Amino acid sequence: MSASRATIREIVLTPIAFRDPPLLNAIGVHEPWALRTIVEIHTDAGPLGLGETYGDQGHLERLRRVAPTLVGLDVFALNAVRAQVARTLGGTVGGDRHGLTGHINLGGTIDRVFASFEVALLDIQGQLLGRPVCDLLGGAVRDRVAYSAYLFYKWAAHPGEAPDAFGEALDPAGIVAQARAFIDRHGFSAIKLKGGVFPPEQETAAVQALRAAFPQHLLRIDPNAAWTVETSLAVARELDGVIEYLEDPTPGIEDMGRVAAGTPIPLATNMCVVAYDHIAPAVEHKAIRVLLGDHHYWGGLVRSRQLALICETFGIGMSMHSNSHLGISLMAMTHLAAATPNLGYACDTHYPWNSADEIIAGGALQFVDGALPVPTTPGLGVTLDRDALARAHERYLDCAIRVRDDTAYMQRFHPGYSGVLPRW
């Protein structure tokens, strides 16, 4: 019985940038570069722990404030690490939204920062134990984790650039073609359409076109709160029996509750419930039947397992949310999903859009039949490609982007564009 001592010796934070296609959403369009921060936790005991988190400037600054205060803490002391994060942040509330993940409060800010370190600490714990991270979460209940084909309306190219490999998708035929390409390549059996871009009639037509083209696939649409209650109910009538859930049709817990009361389709969210404080009001208003978890903002993998029990306790199903990300995040998501019994849906992932710029050794992770096998090697099961990481950091230094702003990028080409929601 060897003692597994390990304390944090140094934390290295490396902001990176990777190519992101011009994916359209309810508040604008993805910029040419997506940002992330790679977290390395070095210990006095050998193992190196890896994490991946947001790269927006505000978040990065918070990580930089917190990181030195964690040096000397035990890698198993997750409670103490979170308390230290809270102490260091004081009352700081993050204003950056990392895209479309709803209003951030103090608890959510702490959880975002804590999660950035927690995954790396679990990576170390797993390596010390000789166990995959999922074993620290109760053990895998499945040997593969299914992901969904995450479809976006998109331009053929970023303005001024050559067309990308993915092609244009601005109507139902384009969306079906995109789905075909994703499914042929990755084998996904669930499809999510990011909506909120075009009038709802056009987007429901795209869903119906997907239904016709892929009669066996599970379908979802996520307009990111672009619709009023009335529009949401009209779309729900149209899509009843067609989709497995309707994600964030309208803004706010109360209006989500009004939509939920008027449709048999389960409502899902990663916008109106994005911190623990939002759960009680959502329960009170019966606003959702599916929560899209995301360890990056729900406080890491262990707290996400606890979140899953909260959902089970209140009869809420679980799916998984994604932002633009690379392989360290994907592996963390896979360990979590593997160890979450009540995860009832294929997880969302942007990975196919971004994986060409992978920074882990071995290059991009490959989906098999729409799923990733659950890792069985110690820790997270990934190591860094130092050259690729250095290149990604150079891209970060070279690109002008420091805070994701889909709306401002859209306004460069459409000056009258407004990101105010709901739009229809």
Place this chain on the structure above:
Amino acid sequence: MSASRATIREIVLTPIAFRDPPLLNAIGVHEPWALRTIVEIHTDAGPLGLGETYGDQGHLERLRRVAPTLVGLDVFALNAVRAQVARTLGGTVGGDRHGLTGHINLGGTIDRVFASFEVALLDIQGQLLGRPVCDLLGGAVRDRVAYSAYLFYKWAAHPGEAPDAFGEALDPAGIVAQARAFIDRHGFSAIKLKGGVFPPEQETAAVQALRAAFPQHLLRIDPNAAWTVETSLAVARELDGVIEYLEDPTPGIEDMGRVAAGTPIPLATNMCVVAYDHIAPAVEHKAIRVLLGDHHYWGGLVRSRQLALICETFGIGMSMHSNSHLGISLMAMTHLAAATPNLGYACDTHYPWNSADEIIAGGALQFVDGALPVPTTPGLGVTLDRDALARAHERYLDCAIRVRDDTAYMQRFHPGYSGVLPRW
């Protein structure tokens, strides 16, 4: 990085009995012998894991049905172990209530059986890691865990026996004397009075006598649902400003909600919320502000940590419940309490009433200033005294008790006694 493989080779279940004084409660009086089951999980890798759980016949039979089906499972596969427990039990719902812990449903039955094994598995995990069990729960946030002086009205002796060492306590003066003895010996700074035995006027007089005798001590009273809503509200008016919480004044979530609406004193429970299914209704009816957790029926230590996050999420404080128990349970409770940041109250424990018949090596654990130091040795930090265990098992075989029944025991001496609640 050594791999920490360990699978379950054999599970040994040893029912034991230990002396229990004639402690009075709302449904009768404790019998001369309290029952528990000691769980030993043997692995192919060396470490032996220990657990302690209920000894009632029905529960013991369920443990015996489940135990062989767990052989061969990985000691880290908590999700798989719980799923196997559920499969083996099928739809079996436990009818035994182990005293006054409320209605047991299917989920609660699974959690009771699973918890019996989970603690022993965590003991093994901790030993493999060279870490105390609290490190598997996020790490200790305190270095000592405070317990409360758990006072009971009691007879001087079990009928027909010589007086025990604790003395009679049947009025306020007797309760104050009992508190004095417990505090002198163990240093407790919180006091819980088990009520529901005498008319409420007499019990509130006892609380006021405790307040006068121990002006700095935190006080609670638990009548085990012996009072109507009206009586509860009358007592609450009398004790406002005197007690830190009022535990289970009246039966049922709805009536607890009615009492809660009429008093500023926080209501606590280990009766109307004893399984995950009860939490949503309790939240809906605003029935409680403090939950007494208990890993023995909330599904073990990891799920109890998850329960703590549920409570935090819904603004419910946490305390800890106890049945008659020995040192393995006390150590498990201490690890859990150490790693639960939002545990805001001294934990209940029957331990001083029962510790003379301890079965762990080294004999009874000792409170220091009303608290136990958090263990820092690998695993739970306890080993068996095999001779003491053998004696305790002999006592089990010799005593006629197989199911705890405080009411039937009371009726042997008071044939007209009824355990129906509420009584006043």
